[in-house]
Amino acid sequence: MAADVKAPPLREFPGAPQTLAPGAMAASKPYVATDKMQQALGFPGALADDWQQKALGRMGELLGKYRSLKVYMDSCVHCGACADKCHYFIGTQDPLNMPVARQDLMRSVYRRHFTLAGKLFPKLVGARELTKDVLDQWYTYYNQCSECRRCSVFCPYGIDTAEITMAAKEIMDSVGYGQKYSNEIIGKVHRIGNNLGLPGPALADTLAGLEEDVKEETGADVRFPLDEKGADVLLVTPSADFFAEPHVDSLIGYAKVFHAAGIRWTLSTHASEAGNFGLFIGSYEQLQKIALRIREAALELGVKRIVVGECGHAWRVAYSMWNTLAGIGAGGTDPFAKALQSQLDARYKQPMHICELTWDLIQRGALTLEKEANDHRVVTFHDSCNVARASRMGDAPGGQFEIPRAIIRAVANRYVEMPKGTTREATFCCGGGGGLLTDELLDLRVKGALPRMEALSEVAERHGVNFMATICAICKAQFTKVLPYYGFKMGMVGGVHQLVSTAIRLGPR
Amino acid sequence: MNAASAAYALLFYAAAAVFAGGLGYRIFGYARTPAPLKIPTTPAPVTRGGVALRLLREVVLFESLFKSNLWTWACGMLFHAGLALVLVRHLRYFTEPVWGWVAWLQPFGVYAGFAMAAGLAGLWVRRMAVARVRYISTPSDHLMLALLLAIALSGLAMKFVAHTDIVAVKAFALGLLYLDWQPLPPDLLLYAHLALVALLMLIFPFSKLVHAPGVFFSPTRNQADDPRETRHIAAWAARLEPPR
Numbered sequence: 001m002a003a004d005v006k007a008p009p010l011r012e013f014p015g016a017p018q019t020l021a022p023g024a025m026a027a028s029k030p031y032v033a034t035d036k037m038q039q040a041l042g043f044p045g046a047l048a049d050d051w052q053q054k055a056l057g058r059m060g061e062l063l064g065k066y067r068s069l070k071v072y073m074d075s076c077v078h079c080g081a082c083a084d085k086c087h088y089f090i091g092t093q094d095p096l097n098m099p100v101a102r103q104d105l106m107r108s109v110y111r112r113h114f115t116l117a118g119k120l121f122p123k124l125v126g127a128r129e130l131t132k133d134v135l136d137q138w139y140t141y142y143n144q145c146s147e148c149r150r151c152s153v154f155c156p157y158g159i160d161t162a163e164i165t166m167a168a169k170e171i172m173d174s175v176g177y178g179q180k181y182s183n184e185i186i187g188k189v190h191r192i193g194n195n196l197g198l199p200g201p202a203l204a205d206t207l208a209g210l211e212e213d214v215k216e217e218t219g220a221d222v223r224f225p226l227d228e229k230g231a232d233v234l235l236v237t238p239s240a241d242f243f244a245e246p247h248v249d250s251l252i253g254y255a256k257v258f259h260a261a262g263i264r265w266t267l268s269t270h271a272s273e274a275g276n277f278g279l280f281i282g283s284y285e286q287l288q289k290i291a292l293r294i295r296e297a298a299l300e301l302g303v304k305r306i307v308v309g310e311c312g313h314a315w316r317v318a319y320s321m322w323n324t325l326a327g328i329g330a331g332g333t334d335p336f337a338k339a340l341q342s343q344l345d346a347r348y349k350q351p352m353h354i355c356e357l358t359w360d361l362i363q364r365g366a367l368t369l370e371k372e373a374n375d376h377r378v379v380t381f382h383d384s385c386n387v388a389r390a391s392r393m394g395d396a397p398g399g400q401f402e403i404p405r406a407i408i409r410a411v412a413n414r415y416v417e418m419p420k421g422t423t424r425e426a427t428f429c430c431g432g433g434g435g436l437l438t439d440e441l442l443d444l445r446v447k448g449a450l451p452r453m454e455a456l457s458e459v460a461e462r463h464g465v466n467f468m469a470t471i472c473a474i475c476k477a478q479f480t481k482v483l484p485y486y487g488f489k490m491g492m493v494g495g496v497h498q499l500v501s502t503a504i505r506l507g508p509r
Numbered sequence: 510m511n512a513a514s515a516a517y518a519l520l521f522y523a524a525a526a527v528f529a530g531g532l533g534y535r536i537f538g539y540a541r542t543p544a545p546l547k548i549p550t551t552p553a554p555v556t557r558g559g560v561a562l563r564l565l566r567e568v569v570l571f572e573s574l575f576k577s578n579l580w581t582w583a584c585g586m587l588f589h590a591g592l593a594l595v596l597v598r599h600l601r602y603f604t605e606p607v608w609g610w611v612a613w614l615q616p617f618g619v620y621a622g623f624a625m626a627a628g629l630a631g632l633w634v635r636r637m638a639v640a641r642v643r644y645i646s647t648p649s650d651h652l653m654l655a656l657l658l659a660i661a662l663s664g665l666a667m668k669f670v671a672h673t674d675i676v677a678v679k680a681f682a683l684g685l686l687y688l689d690w691q692p693l694p695p696d697l698l699l700y701a702h703l704a705l706v707a708l709l710m711l712i713f714p715f716s717k718l719v720h721a722p723g724v725f726f727s728p729t730r731n732q733a734d735d736p737r738e739t740r741h742i743a744a745w746a747a748r749l750e751p752p753r
Binding site: 016018019020063064065066067068070071072074075076077078079080081082083084085095098100101104115116117121123124125126149152153154155156157158159160163284285288292319320321323324327329330331332333334336337349350351388389390391392396397398400401425426 | 535538539542543544545546547548550551552553554555567571573574576577578581585632635636639640641642644645646647648649650652712715716717719720723724726727728729730734736737738739740741742743745746747749750751
């Protein structure tokens, strides 16, 4: 643990902060991307003299391309419904972390440069020139938003701060003021195929090692196939699953499920990453370029189904956007979409979440589960923001809440819910999403985890919860890092398929 | 006809033109701008019918605001519901004979004026008393509340303090509609009330009051949750698809 980073104390009555701490997080900002990282994505390397003109030009372009941005710039009435809903505001009390104040950093510029009222009476409507100071403020505070959309649940007009943060990041990228963590990772995906920069041979090696481990543990020949043409299922999972703890335990869980159900599956080196940081930087072009890798791998391997592993924003992109970006889904009538959609098996949802697949198998009695194997765990479930508020599982709205819980109840005896208002669509972000999972932002990440830690602490004290299951690689990495700051063990967080892995019985029934 | 009456008649034609034209321009702008990605805040309805219901709940019941904060919801509801009834009540100045349901609603409209003023006062107190909301308030936020409250109070004053000649007011209003101008009673309260209403109509399309049409165009609220079943693509995005 870093010595200079301290967790705020848990509060007796969690809720809205009653006092503001202006400027508290003014010094928190991520490293700026180097010119090489920028140029690799087609962005300028650094701020040029005419940056202001270019930024405003890009903003005008985005206002014409995204109805969300245009409507959200106009519609806010400053009612304050969102003001106390952001985990970063709750954890830092910095008023610029209130969603409405974060939006206003851009709205003030919009008013000055794009509206009559702001041109005539800037003071009256809070309009500001886009100066270097304002741009720096954007960089600081738009990099303190994890794009979790909790504010959008409570806004009477559905204003989604994530849309504004993404636009701000795209504008900053377009003038050479990008964020190192996200842009470096996107570069790795294009160069190597995944966020971690794990090359094909290393991946093959890791998977062979996992086969040995599982053989030793269970005696079963559970396979971890890579680039196998003719497999039915292409599994696309976050690359953290290949070696990070506790992620890898869920990968083992998926493999056991496929093995037990007799499904021929494969991973792909070309598409060895479910994550799509194009979302975080708000770039449609990057989103699409990364999503096209999945399309290419699916066409190349000839698979019938595409299944996505435990990753929150990846599932948002897969579920909500793959059909748009890469024609992975159904209903496409254009040649581009049909080329893939005619290959995929229309009896299955495309793409499918691994939880949908596992739950379907459990309901059909295709898996042998020994719930008692998880009796040493008292489990709770942390809804990941992108799954909860930007996607669905199953046929009915809310399936994204019910299906993972149903799986947990099927594989574990002891399950407890965290307090109302901290779960389902009102869930709190882990504090590390949106491209903020980087060490230089650790102080922000620890503080942003406060509301989740308060909820966890309540069920830990009252019910002895010792395992928080989640279905997101970023949540897992973030909690592993910040749990110790709040006095919890880092091993307390893990995947839903880690629980499945513990309970599932392989071999003849 | 006197000069003041003529000035007010012209003012209202101008205000109505700016209101309708400005709002139409806004709505046209929103409708013309594509939403390239599926971004409904989930759980979301999976059908268009479900979306219509969600929007209806949002507009009539302020569903999301209710989830957020009961005080803001209650004050906002008092104000908006009160305003709606007051507007309906004012239809009697523009219809002859007065429509039956408008006549039936008249007694409720009186109380609605008080509800509207109380709601506005509550919202203003909240804007000043809660540190978070005070922090995000601009001068225009306060002025907007002042304007609406002044309209409500001047209207109530004409009902309960100093009656104005409403028969003449109605003749003036109908005269505007049928291009047969009639004099406006010389009453300072009435002059103030009408001037403030005209001002509201003039600034409506250029202010945060466009949240009224905005909510219908909010992609997080007006999109159906069906991205796996249908392919959603904007024209500018379709052009980015790689050639095969």
